Amino acid sequence: MSLEEDTHIIENEDEIHVSLPSPDDSNIHLIDMSEFYGTSDTSTNAKVLLILNQDINLPLPFFAQLWNQAELKVCADGGSTRLLHYSEKHRSELMKSSKYLLHNNNKDDNKVNEFVPDYIVGDLDSISETVRSHFLSLGTKIKQQSTTYAHDLTKSISLINLSLNCPKVDIIGSCDDYDGLLHLETKNLDNVKSPKHATVFVLGAIGGRFDQTISAITYVTKLSAEKPQFQFILLNAEYMEFVLLLKKGRNFVHIKKNELFFDGAIATDRVTSDGTIKLRNIGLLPLVNEVVLSTEGLKWDVKNWNSKVGGNVSSSNLVVGDNGLYVESSDYLFVNIEF
Template sequence: MQQESTHVTPLIHDEELNKKEILNWDVYSYGGYLFQEKREVIQTSSRKQRQQPLSSSSASASSDEEVQSVSSASSTPRLKTNSSSSSLSFKRVHSYDDMCALVIANQKLNKKMVEFFWDKCSVKICADGGANRLYSLGTKLNHVNKWVPDYIKGDLDSLHEGVSDYYAKKGSSIVLDSSQDTSDLQKCFELIVDIEKNSGIKYRKIIILGGLGGSFSHEFANVNTLFDHPERKIILTSKENIAWLLNPSYKHSIDCQVETKCSLIPLASKVSEVSTTGLKWNLVNQSLNFGDLISTSNVSIDTRIVVDTSNPLLFIVDINP
C-alpha cells in the first residue's frame, strides 16, 4: 500500500514561464514507433529543423538530455543478495547510453521492446515477478542467457524459485525488501538511488517495461511513481502506449513524427494553464481538469511538439493505434 500522496506544483506565472529552461524528449528513442508497419521518413531538413534551439537561452540543451550535468561513469555497481545496504563492488557494462536504466515490471513483455532497450541501458532491474516474465520470454526466444538482469528486487512473493536460482547462478543480485508500504516498482527506485549514491552515476532516463497495461490499479501505482520523482525522466511503456510526466519547472520540446497521437492528462490536480504548439488542436493558456476539459487523442502536425504547463501533466503517446 502506498502512503505518499502525489506532488502538486503551484501555478507558475507568465513571467516565470518565459524563463523556464527547455527539456527535450524523443518519442522514437522510447520505442515510440516500433509497432507501426509503415514508418514515416523524416527528411534531413526536418531533422535539422528539430535540432535548432527554441531560444538562445536553450542552445545548450541537446536532444533527449537533462539540462543539468551528470556523471559520465558507466560502471554498474552490485549489491549483495538479500541486502539493500551492503557495500558495493563494480561491474563494467558497455552500453550505448550509460545514463539509462531499465526496470522490468510484472506485466506481459513484448519482445520488440526488450530487444530495443536491452543494450541501450547500462543497468537492468526486474521488479520481483518481472523476472519471471523476462525468463519466460527469453526462454521462448532462446535469449535467456543474454537477458540476465543485474538485480531482482521486491518482496519476492511473485518470484519463482527456479527463476531465482537460475538468475542467481548467472550473477544477478537478488534483493529482498519485505516492506508492504511500497510497491515493487518503488523498491526498484530505492535501489536505483542507492546505486547512484554509491557509484556517482546519475541515470538520465529510466525505462519501465510493462509500466502500463495489465491491472488498472497497478497502472495507477506506476503512474504515481512519476509524481514521486518529478525531476527524473521516467518512461512508462507498453505495446500500446508510452507515457511520462511533464514537470512544470521546464518547457518541454517533444520530437515525434507527424500524425503522432497523444494526450495531455491533468491527473494529479487541475492544470491552471497549458499552451502547446505542433498539435492539430493546440491549447493556448487553457485550463485542464477532470470533470471539465482534458486533451485526449490529439494529433501532431509537426515533428516537434512544445508544451508549457503550470502544473504536472501526464503526456501519453499512442504507439500502436
C-alpha cells in the first residue's frame, strides 16, 4: 500500500510543535534523553553503564561523557577486556587531557589514565588472568557466576539491582560463585518497598554477531517486565544511536529536535555546510509482538497503525517534533534514534 493510499499515515512538515506532557500525568511513561548528558538526581534515579563483550568503536568524547555521567560502571565478563583495549587505544588522549576521566568511583588516585569499572561479573570465561589481575589492582570488584542457565546480562542486572538498592550487602562475599547473585537479589529485594529507579545504558547489546544482538533484545525485554523500575537504553558499540525499549501504553521521548549532544563535539555529521542541523533518523521496531501504533512528532506520523515484522514497519522515519515525540503502542516496542 502506498503512502497516498494509507489513511493511517500523516506526513508532517520538517518541524512541528509537540507539547510537553504534564508532570502530573501518571499515564505517560517519560524518557528524558537529556539524562544522557545532564546531571541526574541520584537520590531517585541512577545512571548505570553496563558494558557487554563487543568491540567499542565509539568516539572518545562520546564514551567519556557516558562514563562520567554514570554513577555505577559494570562490565559483563569479556566487556572488561574490551574496555581495557579501548583505554589502551586512547591512552595518549587520556594522558593529555583530564576532561575525559573526571573520576573513577573505585580509585582515589586521579592519575589512573584509563577507564576502571566498579564491577566485573559473569562466568569469566572471556577474561584472561592478566586482565583480571590488572583491574583487581585498580580496585575493581570481580564476582564470578559460573551458571550457564543465566545470561551475563541477567547476572549483571542482579548485581546492579543489589548495588543500588542494598548498598550494605556484601555482594562479593555473601553468595556463592555459581548462581548466588540471583538468590541474593531475591532475598534482599523482597524487603525494599521503593526500589531505586535507574537508567541502564547497555553498551554492546547492538552490533556484532546477530544471534548475540537478538539474545540481548530478548533478555532486555524480559528484564524490563520483571524490573519496571529500570529503563533500558541499548547503545550500538559502532554507531551513534540509542535503542529504547518503550513500554505498552503512552510514551513520551523528550529529545529536542535541534539539540546536539556534547555541544556538537561529535555530531558534526548532523551539521550541514550552511550550519543547519539534519533531522534525526528513527525507526519503530515491533520486535516482540505485533503492535498498534499512534505517534506524534514524526515526519510520517501514524494513527492506529498495525505494525509487525513481516508486515508494516516504520523504519527510516525522522524526528520533527520540536520537543520530542509521543508513541502509543499496544505492546513493547523498540525504537532506535540517532544522536
